[in-house]
Amino acid sequence: xxxxxxxxxxxxxxxxxxxxxxxxxxxxxxxxxxxxxxxxxxxxxxxxxxxxxxxxxxxxxxxxxxxxxxxxxxxxxxxxxxxxxxxxxxxxxxxxxxxxxxxxxxxxxxxxxxxxxxxxxxxxxxxxxxxxxxxxxxxxxxxxxxxxxxxxxxxxx
Amino acid sequence: xxxxxxxxxxxxxxxxxxxxxxxxxxxxxxxxxxxxxxxxxxxxxxxxxxxxxxxxxxxxxxxxxxxxxxxxxxxxxxxxxxxxxxxxxxxxxxxxxxxxxxxxxxxxxxxxxxxxxxxxxxxxxxxxxxxxxxxxxxxxxxxxxxxxxxxxxxxxxxxxxxxxxxxxxxxxxxxxxxxxxxxxxxxxxxxxxxxxxxxxxxxxxxxxxxxxxxxxxxxxxxxxxxxxxxxxxxxxxxxxxxxxxxxxxxxxxxxxxxxxxxxxxxxxxxxxxxxxxxxxxxxxxxxxxxxxxxxxxxxxxxxxxxxxxxxxxxxxxxxxxxxxxxxxxxxxxxxxxxxxxxxxxxxxxxxxxxxxxxxxxxxxxxxxxxxxxxxxxxxxxxxxxxxxxxxxxxxxxxxxxxxxxxxxxxxxxxxxxxxxxxxxxxxxxxxxxxxxxxxxxxxxxxxxxxxxxxxxxxxxxxxxxxxxxxxxxxxxxxxxxxxxxxxxxxxxxxxxxxxxxxxxxxxxxxxxxxxxxxxxxxxxxxxxxxxxxxxxxxxxxxxxxxxxxxxxxxxxxxxxxxxxxxxxxxxxxxxxxxxxxxxxxxxxxxxxxxxxxxxxxxxxxxxxxxxxxxxxxxxxxxxxxxxxxxxxxxxxxxxxxxxxxxxxxxxxxxxxxxxxxxxxxxxxxxxxxxxxxxxxxxxxxxxxxxxxxxxxxxxxxxxxxxxxxxxxxxxxxxxxxxxxxxxxxxxxxxxxxxxxxxxxxxxx
Numbered sequence: 078x079x080x081x082x083x084x085x086x087x088x089x090x091x092x093x094x095x096x097x098x099x100x101x102x103x104x105x106x107x108x109x110x111x112x113x114x115x116x117x118x119x120x121x122x123x124x125x126x127x128x129x130x131x132x133x134x135x136x137x138x139x140x141x142x143x144x145x146x147x148x149x150x151x152x153x154x155x156x157x158x159x160x161x162x163x164x165x166x167x168x169x170x171x172x173x174x175x176x177x178x179x180x181x182x183x184x185x186x187x188x189x190x191x192x193x194x195x196x197x198x199x200x201x202x203x204x205x206x207x208x209x210x211x212x213x214x215x216x217x218x219x220x221x222x223x224x225x226x227x228x229x230x231x232x233x234x
Numbered sequence: 235x236x237x238x239x240x241x242x243x244x245x246x247x248x249x250x251x252x253x254x255x256x257x258x259x260x261x262x263x264x265x266x267x268x269x270x271x272x273x274x275x276x277x278x279x280x281x282x283x284x285x286x287x288x289x290x291x292x293x294x295x296x297x298x299x300x301x302x303x304x305x306x307x308x309x310x311x312x313x314x315x316x317x318x319x320x321x322x323x324x325x326x327x328x329x330x331x332x333x334x335x336x337x338x339x340x341x342x343x344x345x346x347x348x349x350x351x352x353x354x355x356x357x358x359x360x361x362x363x364x365x366x367x368x369x370x371x372x373x374x375x376x377x378x379x380x381x382x383x384x385x386x387x388x389x390x391x392x393x394x395x396x397x398x399x400x401x402x403x404x405x406x407x408x409x410x411x412x413x414x415x416x417x418x419x420x421x422x423x424x425x426x427x428x429x430x431x432x433x434x435x436x437x438x439x440x441x442x443x444x445x446x447x448x449x450x451x452x453x454x455x456x457x458x459x460x461x462x463x464x465x466x467x468x469x470x471x472x473x474x475x476x477x478x479x480x481x482x483x484x485x486x487x488x489x490x491x492x493x494x495x496x497x498x499x500x501x502x503x504x505x506x507x508x509x510x511x512x513x514x515x516x517x518x519x520x521x522x523x524x525x526x527x528x529x530x531x532x533x534x535x536x537x538x539x540x541x542x543x544x545x546x547x548x549x550x551x552x553x554x555x556x557x558x559x560x561x562x563x564x565x566x567x568x569x570x571x572x573x574x575x576x577x578x579x580x581x582x583x584x585x586x587x588x589x590x591x592x593x594x595x596x597x598x599x600x601x602x603x604x605x606x607x608x609x610x611x612x613x614x615x616x617x618x619x620x621x622x623x624x625x626x627x628x629x630x631x632x633x634x635x636x637x638x639x640x641x642x643x644x645x646x647x648x649x650x651x652x653x654x655x656x657x658x659x660x661x662x663x664x665x666x667x668x669x670x671x672x673x674x675x676x677x678x679x680x681x682x683x684x685x686x687x688x689x690x691x692x693x694x695x696x697x698x699x700x701x702x703x704x705x706x707x708x709x710x711x712x713x714x715x716x717x718x719x720x721x722x723x724x725x726x727x728x729x730x731x732x733x734x735x736x737x738x739x740x741x742x743x744x745x746x747x748x749x750x751x752x753x754x755x756x757x758x759x760x761x762x763x764x765x766x767x768x769x770x771x772x773x774x775x776x777x778x779x780x781x782x783x784x785x786x787x788x789x790x791x792x793x794x795x796x797x798x799x800x801x802x803x804x805x806x807x808x809x810x811x812x813x814x815x816x817x818x819x820x821x822x823x824x825x826x827x828x829x830x831x832x833x834x835x836x837x838x839x840x841x842x843x844x845x846x847x848x849x850x851x852x853x854x855x856x857x858x859x860x861x862x863x864x865x866x867x868x869x870x871x872x873x874x875x876x877x878x879x880x881x882x883x884x885x886x887x888x889x890x891x892x893x894x895x896x897x898x899x900x901x902x903x904x905x906x907x908x909x910x911x912x913x914x915x916x917x918x919x920x921x922x923x924x925x926x927x928x929x930x931x932x933x934x935x936x937x938x939x940x941x942x943x944x945x946x947x948x949x950x951x952x953x954x955x956x957x958x959x960x961x962x963x964x965x966x967x968x969x970x971x972x973x974x975x976x977x978x979x980x981x982x
Contacts, residue, residue: 093510096535104485104533109477110470112654113534114605115693119922122605150470168468172460172887175895176329177467178474178605178654210931213922215605215655216329217898219933221891 079139083108084152094140098132099123101139102149110150110181114213121212122178124185125149131189150181153188160233164188167229175216183212187226191233199230307392307440309361310385311340317416317429319346321353324362324381326372326626327463328604328653328660329895330951331888334462335378336385338885342454343389343447346428347416353462358628358648370629373661373777375852375949378884382947390444392435399435400426449882449944458887463652475624475651476609480686483611484513486674487537487690489527489544490520493915494700494772495553497525502545509543511536516677521666521700522774524548528674530683534690554772555915558705561771562596565707565728568767569594573726574745576754579761583721587713589800593793594709596976597729597785598909599702600778601925606654607696610671613686614679618645623668624653626661630737634665638672657779657899659701663736666701666774667691697925698917702910703778704730704750706785710793718801718808723762727751729785730775731768749777753786753851753956757817758794773912779899780952783851787956788903788963788977791847795964796973805846805964806833819879822941824848824857827877830939831859841865842872845965847957854953855879856893860934862965869966869979871901871934876954878938881945890938893954897936900958902928908978926978 079090081098083106090105097116102108102125111134114122118133125134126148153161164187174180190208194200200208205226214222312320321340327333333353341351356362362370365384393413400418401408403426411418417425449455466472491497503515511532520526525548529540584590610623612635619639625631625648632648639646653660662668671689678687691699706729713721731747733739741748746766754764778784798808806828813821824846828834833844841863848857857877863870876893883889902908907926911918919925963974970981 093535093539095539100533100535104535107479109473109479112474112605113476113607113690115922117693117921117923120605120693154469165465165468169460169464172464172891174329174461174464174467175331175891176605176653176655177463177472180467181470184468184470206931210929213605213927213929215603215657215899215927217895217928217933218891219898219928219930220894220936222930223933 080143081139081147082145083147084149090139092139095138098125098134098137098139098142098147102134108149108151112178112181114179114182119213120179120182121186122182124182124212126153126185126189129189129192131186150185153185158188160192161188163229163232164191164225167225167232171221171225171228173218173221173225175218179212179214183209183214183222186212187222187229190226191230197234199227199234202227306361307388307395308436309356309359310388311344311392313428313432315429315432317347317350317427319344319351319416319428321351322356322362323353324356324364324370325377326624326650326653326656326660327353327355328372328624328656330377330892331461331885332372332377334459335885335888336381337462338454338459339382339385340389342452343386344393345413345415348454350416351462355650355652357650358632358646363629370627371661372626373658375854375951375953377949377951378947379853379949382884386446387444390446391440394441394444395435395438396428396431398438399431403434455884456882456886459885460887472652474606474654475611475622476606476654476690478611478622478651478688480611480613482685484530484532484683484685484687485534485537485690486528486530486671486687487534487541487692488518488520488670488674488695489529489541489546490695490699491524491526491548493548493550493553493555494774495522495524496548496550497552498527499547499549501527503527505543505545506540509536509540512540514678514681514683515540515544516674516681518670518673518677520670521664522772528677528689530674530678530687538692550915553915556771556773556912557914558598558911561705562707564769565705566594568728568769569707569709569726571767573765573767576746576751576764576766577762579722579763581722581724581763584711584713584724587721588716589714591710591712591793591796591800593796593973593975595707595785595789597706597788598911598977599705599773600903600908601697601702601910601919602657602659602778603696603922603925603927604653604655604657604659607693608659608667608691609688610668611686611688612671612675614639614675614684617641618647619672619675620647620649621668621672622649622651623671624651624656624660625668626656626658627665630663631665631668634669635672638669639676658777658781662701662776663733663738693922694920697910697919697921700774701776702773703784704732704775708785708789710789712793712797714797714801716801718797718803720760720797723760725754725762726765726767728767728769730771730773732775732777732781734768749782751786752782753849754790756850757820758790758812772915779896780851780955783849783952783956784903787847787849787851788960791849791957791960792963792967792973792975795846795960795967804834809846809848819855819941820848820850823855823877823879825877826939826941827857827859827875830877830937831873831875833859841969843965843968845961845963847961847964849953849957851953851956853948854950856953856957858897858957858961860958860961860965862962862969864966864969864981867981868906869904869962869981871932871962873935873937874958874961875937876939877941878954879941879943880948880950880953881943882947883940884947886940889940889950892950893938894936896952896954897958898928898933900955901932901962903959903977904962904979905932906978
């Protein structure tokens, strides 16, 4: 049995300890907002927060995160988190999504990035680029991602 | 009227439509469902309305007559008692924004309250066939082009039925009523909401003819409008095919042969079966005549562990083992061979022309790599099957599924799911991923497993699994004079046919697949001989966003630029002179991009160069003007300005998004590592680590400008792609002092 803290709830899962957090979330818990893209930490579609750090859930076994706080897209964008809410609203305002499949991971990376920064110091364009470079979008929504991250940062300043 | 403007494709599709119609008669047994009542999710099994498919057939109507889908608003719009409007899509929404676009078109004529409009996907019912192709498909940037008139008429008919209902209730002449934002309004100010009229309106006859709005009265069409799915897609709430969860559902992962078409030589599955959660290990047929092993388990991870534990060997001696290096030499040798000619010209002036260019171009195989890995869920019963998948060809896939499952087509129900990208990969003539999932479901049922099974491809399966944009080699020999006038152009291209051997085979004419050479001739009036070779190669190929124009635009637009530079002419002025008055849309798109980019008027920072290209594909013209540099041997794209001519811009916001996205995918062809290669029959790449796609850090600053037009809209999903790479290459060519003739760029 593996005990996980997911979105503030203690969950006990009967899964193999090697199971990546991604598949524990999706198949065992029905939290499908976190997406499978590459299975190799190359695209960022599966990004969750582990103790606030953006983490690729597709290569993180559940055994490695017992006792740590796992936060998913469902919680980050449910309105309770001011940074997550600002990012979500910027994403809607800029109409970032096309197919939308990678956007959970994009939003999780953007949120972790903005949370990591000191308040009142908006990120530079280069900092935004560097923070988001690990997330692939095959539809090519990058120009709008840039704009939305900058906008969310401004709204939080 | 529109039929005569269509190219070769529809004839092949028409044949299919007739086969579809032959199966449609059984739908008469299904219950009718009123069009204005909101059915439960999935309730629109076969949305038979006042003039449904069965009625149309009973009346002897042609199976795929152009107007049919406009005469059944019941299948396309439902209005709930609370006034909520649900528009049903006859296309796959996979990012291109067609859900929002077609809903806008229908809502415009319906005078719906836009804040109450939502959309959903149709199924494989014939009602959702393309009104011109007669087949349910999403591709060729046809959705808006073909369904703009259709969705207007549907909205107008539904509106007329609501107005007639209000008129009867108020005992007023319908002509005296007007509509606005989901309400019918009488001259004395009385109002009735669509929701309260809906039930009675469904009993109204569908009017045979309706008057459409004067475009000057449009309130929605032409307005930059946010996507209807933006919020769901910005909060993890949007479900895709891969998120389908049926009760008791199992997951299958397949071990594919290492070489296309290879069959199993031996299999030891004892370790795989011992993995906790594994329910079955099944030998199944896979694409290209090969054989694979499906591991069915409680979830993806158990299935993956099971697959990793398989000890399988394939007999590869019997199949062709492609080697890309050798294949390149073979293709080059074919350039000198006679072959079928797409068009011809007198080549005698080549020998005496004052200037000559001889150029050879190389393009690799490319994977589509949509972010949502391929998947398909099949629930197989005794005498019926239900399928959930994001597909561009639901009709063809349902038919293929029926065949594999041993069912009649009407016993298969295809539920089209939102797809996480596709770019052509979900529109497969062989229905590869659907057929595979059905083969697994059938084998599982035979093994005693009746649960629904979701087959999921890993990213490695996707990158290695075939269905690539074909590899191509081109060679041009061009003779021109000092003014840049082309005197003769001898051109040969080599590449596998996409349609040959598929149900689109009928498109092949004179041995030439038109998708391989589209974009070679227009708009330039060059005297060209074009010879086309289609070698047979053991690598499955498929259309990839913008199809033939992915390579033909690159060839033509870099060569046109080279002729201009060789004859000391400005590449923009040279093109404009060639367009003359014959190609006003090319001219206007290019001029707009030039003007807004500052080309020729603004000095660039040191080390940067301008690049220009313009190309028409799928009836839309896009021009790109870019700024690029070369840093440490790597080409960098800094800024890209588009001029777009897609006639009427239904939703300028989604057009901007599509052009930006297509620009990034065009850029993807240029980046080092953007190639699929084979060695000893095995695809050498496996994931995003070695099949490179652009990241945010590769992306330029974009500006998209649309030429104003009131003509009926043309497509936008693909046309932004083809001219990006040649515009970039034209800039790079000036910086490195030699032409760029290979994708991805090889500057070292």
